[in-house]
Amino acid sequence: MTYVKIERGKIFDVFPDNWKFCVGSGRIGLALQKEYMEALEYVKKHIDFKYLRAHGLLHDDVGIYREDNVGDMKQPFYNFTYIDRIYDSFLELGIRPFVEIGFMPSKLASGTQTVFYWRGNVTPPSDYGKWEKLIKAVVKHFIDRYGEKEVENWPFEIWNEPNLNVFWKDADQNEYFKLYEVTAKAIKDVNENIKVGGPAICGGADHWIDDFLNFCYKNNVPVDFVTRHAYTAKPPTYTPHFVYHDLHPIDYMLNEFKMVREQIKNSPFPNLPIHITEYNSSYHPLCPVHDTPFNAAYLARILSEGGYYVDSFSYWTFSDVFEEADVPRSLFHGGFGLVAFNNIPKPVFHMFTFFNAMGRDILYRDDHILVTKRADGSVAIVAWNEVISKEQEIEREYKLEIPIDFEDIFVKQKLINEEHANPWRVWIEMGRPRYPSKEQIKTLKEIAKPHVSTCRMRAREGYVTLNIKLGKNAVVLYELNKVNDETHTYIGLDDSKIPGY
Incomplete structure (x- = not known):
């Protein structure tokens, strides 16, 4: 790491x-x-x-x-x-x-x-x-x-x-x-x-x-x-x-x-x-x-x-x-x-x-990651892990402590790798159709999208800690934005009353 x-x-x-x-x-x-x-x-x-x-x-x-x-x-x-x-x-x-x-x-x-x-x-x-x-x-x-x-x-x-x-x-x-x-x-x-x-x-x-x-x-x-x-x-x-x-x-x-x-x-x-x-x-x-x-x-x-x-x-x-x-x-x-x-x-x-999606100011960069800050104070990060030979380590990990201008943070992650946003793999699973049907094309477009996940984090003493783990041939984008929480404006809000919540 x-x-x-x-x-x-x-x-x-x-x-x-x-x-x-x-x-x-x-x-x-x-x-x-x-x-x-x-x-x-x-x-x-x-x-x-x-x-x-x-x-x-x-x-x-x-x-x-x-x-x-x-x-x-x-x-x-x-x-x-x-x-x-x-x-x-x-x-x-x-x-x-x-x-x-x-x-x-x-x-x-x-x-x-x-x-x-x-x-x-x-x-x-x-x-x-x-x-x-x-x-x-x-x-x-x-x-x-x-x-x-x-x-x-x-x-x-x-x-x-x-x-x-x-x-x-x-x-x-x-x-x-x-x-x-x-x-x-x-x-x-x-x-x-x-x-x-x-x-x-x-x-x-x-x-x-x-x-x-x-x-x-x-x-x-x-x-x-x-x-x-x-x-x-x-x-x-x-x-x-x-x-x-x-x-x-x-x-x-x-x-x-x-x-x-x-x-x-x-x-x-x-x-x-x-x-x-x-x-x-x-x-x-x-x-x-x-x-x-x-x-x-x-x-x-x-x-x-x-x-x-x-x-x-x-x-x-x-x-x-x-x-x-x-x-x-x-x-x-x-x-x-x-x-x-x-x-x-x-x-x-x-x-x-x-x-x-990167910002103008570079906070950190090495051979496999770029950390930037945007004009509004949000942070954008792209990291990658090309595996060019069988002798290479398959995974790459980072632990980043990132300075940030706000305490309450919404984190959005987009991921491409062997499993996600890889229509070539799905085309192979289809049997490599030379001239795919409209339904097959629809399926390929559906899966040709990055995997998106989100979470909410809090900064401590002006820093947020982000752990990044990259598998084989992965490229990931993280966007860290300020949360403007309006939960208190909803009168009678109680999610526990929702069946199945």
């Missing part, structure tokens, strides 16, 4: 809220689907992400770039029908786009190499002049429709993981730098206040960040922020329907955050913001770990600490409406989403909502 007595009047730190600055999405064309927008509205309501990042802005299914045959010439035509519908919907929900420029429209591509089931083209433009005009037209249209002040709040990230040859032909660094330069300058030509950045690399290629920033510095190329991705998965084992990974300890991801911060400090642009525009445990959308309580407990420390090392970190993704590895073949299939199909929240969704 860990015993902690928190010092009265001492604020350990301020808890940053940049863990909910942005969230990831399946390709942006999926926003035309009803379930995608329903899931986004649900997640926005309960977690309140500010931005959304998605692949495929210039992919053919959104249809922005087209060409008409005019005599012997091919004349570009820019079609904003779908992107207007999509961005209008985002903004109506109060969520802004974190714009990712990519992939290449097929009519403008220099080759036929594609990635994913939906065939995003990953080759450079065949004509950089046409590409430049396209970028300017897109940015100008956004400004015309939404106004300069609005669009100046949208970060523009150039491409996705160009260090991998599956995402950028031959992983050609020089060609990416050329694409970045032309794109960034085109955006700035339209409006110099719009923020541009990259290189959006995945882990294991951090020399790209050094090379990228040196290139921008030497060639006077605009760069306003750096982007990188972070996953903790070890090499995969593939099966026809699933992908399995062992995972590094969660320190691995935090150390990556710290390392990138040091890189930036030692670069020609030492004060650039860092946005982790994708993170999760596994990087594959068919990895069952994403559906489990373990993923919630495992990633909780990232939400607790990550905001001290980077300016934002974007969970990949908010919903299982996602098609990189083909149309998903079952309800639970290892998708990245905070919510599964039919808006069934996964354990990791609730973990995010727990952090959304």
